Amino acid sequence: MEYNFSEIEPKWRKFWAENKTFKADNSSEKPKFYALDMFPYPSGAGLHVGHPLGYIASDIYTRFKRLQGFNVLHPMGYDSFGLPAEQYAIQTGQHPVITTEDNIARYRDQLDKVGFSFDWDREVRTSSPEYYKWTQWIFIQLFDCWYNNTSNKAERISGLVAEFESNGNTKVNACSDYNNTFSATEWKAFTEQEKEAILQEYRLAYLADSWVNWCPALGTVLANDEIVNGVSERGGHPVEQKLMRQWSMRIKAYAERLIQGLENVEWTDSIKDIQRNWIGKSIGASVRFPLWRGIEGEATPEHSIEVFTTRPDTIFGVSFMVLAPEHPLVEEITTVEYKDAVENYKKAASLKTERDRQSDVKNITGQFTGAYAIHPFTGDKVQIWIGDYVLASYGTGAVMAVPCGDQRDWDFAKHFNLEIKNIFADKDITEAAYTEKDAVIANSDFLNGLAAKVAMQKAIEAIETKEIGKGKTNYRLRDAVFSRQRYWGEPFPVYYKNGLPVMIETQHLPIILPEVENYLPTADGQPPLGNAKTWAWDTTKNDVVSTELIDNKTIFPLELNTMPGWAGSSWYFLRYMDAQNEAEFVSKKQADYWGQVDLYIGGSEHGTGHLLYSRFWTKFLFDQGFINFDEPFKKMINQGMILGRSSFVYRIKDTNKFITNSLKSNYDTIPLHVDISIVDNDKLDIEAFKKWRSDYANAEFICEEDGTYICGHEVEKMSKSKFNVQTPDELVEKFGADTLRMYEMFLGPLEQSKPWDTKGINGVHNFLRKLCRLFEGELIAGEPTKESLKTLHRTIKKIGDDLERFSFNTGVSNFMICVNELTDQKCNNKAILKEMVILLSSYAPHLCEELWVKLGNEAGTLSYAKFPTFDESILVEANFSYPVSFNGKVRFKVELPLAMNAQEVEKEVMSKEEAKKYLDGKDPKKVIVVPGRIVNVVL
RNA sequence: GCCCAGGUGGCGGAAUUGGUAGACGCGCUGGAUUCAAAAUCCAGUUCCUCUGGAGUGCGGGUUCGAUUCCCGCCCUGGGUACCA
Incomplete structure (x- = not known):
């Protein structure tokens, strides 16, 4: 039989499509298996051979599972909101809907050619209103919930309001940035405005002024995971810190559960580590250092600086304190004498971009404020400095400096000639700080002679007894900014009444992305949706109407930001289970039937973004009882990247002569990328090369002896500009x-x-x-x-x-x-x-x-x-050919029955002629026989 | 710096529990077939100073036996970073 694949393959693909061979049943006697691929962003460039790698693997596995009798769910869709379509729209005026449709069609065509067993009836597209209706719906649920640390789950905001009405907030144990307390009476006396402002501090989706990563070149804010090395992941533009009113997600509330949950999933250690590091749990204590008031002469406990430390055991090593330049107390505590110096330092620090601060690590800067704090145990006066190595956004924005135990504190102390106390027994700290946690503590009053671990506990106890602080766990994870100043994303189902955000009732969803004439920000700096003429909410008609009608009585302005890329991708795996459902994002029945994704295949580059956010949303939806599992992806495999193999020709400088690879060292040459489609096994198709570009039409070649031109090669990322992209289609x-x-x-x-x-x-x-x-x-x-x-x-x-x-x-x-x-x-x-x-x-x-x-x-x-x-x-064999080794080196083989025991094998082997040869007359010290495996003679 | 993964022929890689290192494929060499080419088939292909010896990044260790386990180091890739 001839292998006529070009006839066979299209025939069967057509058969599968027509017969819906891979349609998944929503209920079945068979056990279920849910295999998921990370859905692609349909870019204009189409697929290269790296994209289908994971899809092929999951397809092979799911086909195997079908053969094993599983009811398999293996869907595919598109993460179709995103920046490239928008930027294309800005350049050409082409509506992103059209670009996206075209790209999806191309992707589908390419995917179809590989013969995947997807159930295409379940396709989802995050940019389709039928889909983002439910993204908006989930956002509303998040807005309507707060996190109760006592029950350790998300609860409805109405319950919180009821609690405020009966007891105020004193008994509430919430994940919140709200630090004040109020009674029930006080709560009732608040205006609607004040109440909502407080509730924002509790909601899981909330509006807040927060320091955000602003990227001027892209005209939008970016999440931490969208910044790489201090510049935007996309485009590599500088990013600065800016205080902006933005939607955020209180993912911090789930920090602990996001760490704990990793215990229950089968992911690689490396991706679990990436997540653990990103969440950044550190256990320690928060301690208040009272301020020393030179003039009044005494410390007042209301005025204190709170620090977070992971080393409470080293508290007796504190010789100064450092605040972040942006710390709110700086202005208050700075003495007249140091006012100008501190102001200057603050200004200099604020001008530094994130990137400058990072690249400038070795350059130690700081400024004394003139103020002092009082060491809570020794009563010593310690200087208070500001320095930009302390970050305003981590911990309390202040540190107790222990130069003997922290290298940065040590460097700072050396640089400014501050005291370095040694509180470690038998450790030399003259050259560097001792940062290991295994020293015995000395010069530390009641901690003397204790091992660091024990001292840690004891110090926390003492801090708590003295009521100057308590044991505390801190997380590096920040709440996630959820607003983007973009057009091509999900609109928020939100309008503003007297400046307060109001959710549109869920029965009126979806709120469809409006048409705009221009995809750029407006002249007055509003996001692109500010250009929309029909973008106001009529609360009587419950419909989107012209902005001209806004009267702030019944017709209100709609939110101009859109949601970030990760909104739609945080729950798409749930939609596949029940993709056509118009009444719910997924029915309880289908969510219960399909449950967790049994196998998730995708790249590890989503470790700190998508994989964290989708776990967060899953836990939230679980808390609210919409689904009965709180980890979305039970097992995950991260496929590696396929790199391109670029080919090079070598042109002699300032000529049109090209030198074959082996001779290039004899000349002064410039390597030039050459399209891999005209290179076969490193041999250049010279005629094709001449035709490739007009400047090469008259090129001359110095070839190998056999007349061929051999190209050089290098392994690089696949990209158009390197001419090394291999498409699956070809x-x-x-x-x-x-x-x-x-x-x-x-x-x-x-x-x-x-x-x-x-x-x-x-x-x-x-x-x-x-x-x-x-x-x-x-x-x-x-x-x-x-x-x-x-x-x-x-x-x-x-x-x-x-x-x-x-x-x-x-x-x-x-x-x-x-x-x-x-x-x-x-x-x-x-x-x-x-x-x-x-x-x-x-x-x-x-x-x-x-x-x-x-x-x-x-x-x-x-x-x-x-x-x-x-x-x-x-497969059962009667005999086995034993490799016989002498001192671990295999010398010959002896075929013997497997039924033989060790002694018999030894006897047989030692009686062989070859054995006598290698024994060379000596007696073996020992003979090791592993039946069915090996014989080893030790001489 | 810290955390994670990895390092095996000319190349991609295999060796699942400590038991014959180099499966399978590419490439290369020789041969058969052919007018010739393609295709196919057969044989060979870790290295060397070759009746032997060395060998899985380097140096040590444990073991009868180590690619596999332990200690120290080097290199590559990924993550992360003044995180207190």
Whole structure:
């Protein structure tokens, strides 16, 4: 049988689509399996071979699960809100809806060519109103909830209001930035305005003035995870700190649960670590240092500086304090004498961008304020400084400086010649601070002689007894800014009444993104939605109306910001379960049936963004009883990146002459990227090169001896500008989808990054052709040979094991071994080939469908066939060829029955001629026999 | 700096529990077939000073036996960072 993939493959893809072969049932007697891929952003560039890598793996796995009798959910969709479509709109005026539609069509076309078993009836697009209706709905739920630290879950805001009305806020244990207390009477006396302002401090989605990362070049704020090395992840523009009124998400409330939850998921250690580090839990104590009032002479407890420390055991080592320049107390405490110096320092610090501050770590700066605090245990006066190594946004924005135990404090003390007390027994701190937590504490009153760990506990006890602080856990995780000054995102279902945000009732959703003439910010600096003419909420008609009608009585302005990219992607896995539901975001029934995602495959670059936010929303939806699981992704695999292999030609400087790779060192050359499509196995197609660009039409070449021009190569990220992008389409065209699927798996372990190289693709293609040759002659129905049965069952075992541990590359190898063996055996037995086809069908589904029919089976039944059962008895051997080693070096082999015990094996081996040769007349000190494994003779 | 992952032939990689290092594929070499080419088939392919020896980044250790376990170091990739 000829391997005519270009005929076979489209035929079966059409068959699957027409017969809805991969439609998932919403209820079934079978066990369920939910396999999810990270849905793509449909960019204009289309897919390159790196994109489908994870999809191929999950597709192979889900096809395997179907064969094992699972009801499989394997959906796909598009994360279709985002910046590139908007920027294209700004440049060309093309509406992002159109760009997005076009890109999705291209993606779909490319995806279809690979033969995935997606259930396309469940497709979601985050930018479609039917979808973002529910994103808006979830936002409203978050707005309507607060976090109760006592019950340790999100609760409705109405319950909080009821509590305020009966008891005020004194008994409330909430995750909140609100520090004041009020009684029930006081609460009732507040105006609506005041009440809402307080409630904002409790809501999980809240409006607040907060320091945000403002990116002037992009004209929007960015979340922490959207900034890399102090510049925007997209575009690399500078980012500055700006105080802005923005929607935020109180993800901090879930910090502890986000750490704890990692214990219950099967993710790699590395991605769990990324999340733990990002959340940044640190255990320590908060301590108040009273201010020393030189003039009044005594400290007043109301005036104190609160610090957070992870080393309360080192409290006797405190010799000064440092506040962040932005700390609110700075102005109050600074003495007249130091006023100008402090002001100057503050100004200088505020002018530094985030990036400057980061790159300037070695440059130690600070300024004494003239004020002193009183050490709560020793009563000593300690100087209060400001310094920009202390961050306003972490802890309390103030530190107790312990130079002997913290390198930054040590550096600061050295630089400004401040005291460095040594409170560690037998540790030298003359050259650097001692930062390990294993020292014995000295010079520390009641902590003397204690190990750091014990001292830590004791210090916290003392701090609590003295009522100057308490044990405390801090998290680095900040609340997530949820507003973006963009057009192409979900509009907020929010209008403003007297400056207060009001949620639109959920029955009026979705609030559809308005048309604008211009996608840029407005002249007065409003976000792009400020350009919309129809963008006001009529509370009598419950409809969006013209902004001209705004009267602030019944018609109010709508929110001009849109939601960030991660809004839609934080819950899409739930929508797939019930994608067509118009009444709910997902029905309880479907959410209960499908439950957690059993297998999630995607890149690890989402470790601090998407994977954290979607866990947060899942926990929230769980708290509110909408779903019954609080971790979205049970098992996750992070596929590695496929890197490009760029080809280079070498042009002699200032000429149009090109030198082949091996001779380039003899000349002064410039390497130039050359399109990989005109290079085959590093050999340049010279004619094609001349045609590639007009300036090369007259190029001259200095070639290898055999007249070929050999290119150099380098492994780099795939990108258009490096001419090293390989699209899957070309390869499907040339070799077929089954070859592409198997080759992408054969490249190496899924999780590893690896360079793309088409050199080896022939090997995989030849394997499929070799397989076809097995089907060329007449196929026989009778008993298979013992040999073939062995081959088959060895393969069943290996393929099954490989799939279970996601080792797809060894899976491909094992198929090759199997086909090589069956070819040697000239196997034409139907029973063997049938099982073989089922095994291979998840890797190479098109060809296997074809062979399945050739074997006399009904078309389309292969996907739901039964995965072959491994029969161990077939592989049982009577003999084993023992490798015999002397001092660990294998010298010869002896074939012996496996039934033999150790003594018999030893006797047999030692009686052999070869053994005598290697013994060389000596007596062995010891002979180790591991039955069925090895014999080792120690001389 | 700290945390995580990794380092094996010319190349991609295999070795699942401490037990024959280099499976499988590419590439390369030689041969068969062919007028020729493609395709296919057969044989070989870790290195060396080759009846032997060395060898899984480097140095040590544990063990009868180490790619695998332990200690120290080097390199590559990823994450993160004045986080108190």
